[in-house]
Amino acid sequence: MEEKKMISEKELENVSGGIARIVNTGDYRDAAIRIAPGLSTMVIGTLPNGTMANATGRFVQADGRNWAEIDYPICGWIKGSILGFDY
Numbered sequence: 001m002e003e004k005k006m007i008s009e010k011e012l013e014n015v016s017g018g019i020a021r022i023v024n025t026g027d028y029r030d031a032a033i034r035i036a037p038g039l040s041t042m043v044i045g046t047l048p049n050g051t052m053a054n055a056t057g058r059f060v061q062a063d064g065r066n067w068a069e070i071d072y073p074i075c076g077w078i079k080g081s082i083l084g085f086d087y
Helices: none
Strands: 019-022 031-034 043-047 052-062 065-072 076-079
Touching: 043 076
Parallel strands: none
Antiparallel strands: 019 052, 031 043, 031 076, 052 065, 065 076
């Protein structure tokens, strides 16, 4: 079993509360992080499965999907289901 990386105090400086979640795409693909909610918006980065992400608590529906804003380890938007948000 892969050991999860702990967030250092330095990394926590950019986190403003929120909900810590583990990225789970359900397969081998990395999760796309987008500049705004929606499938047609620019991908600004990716996160591999098992990465800890911090959801800010902001959620939006776009393109028939729920999107969650994250602020760690990158600021952007991710499909909510990848972080276990099914609403």
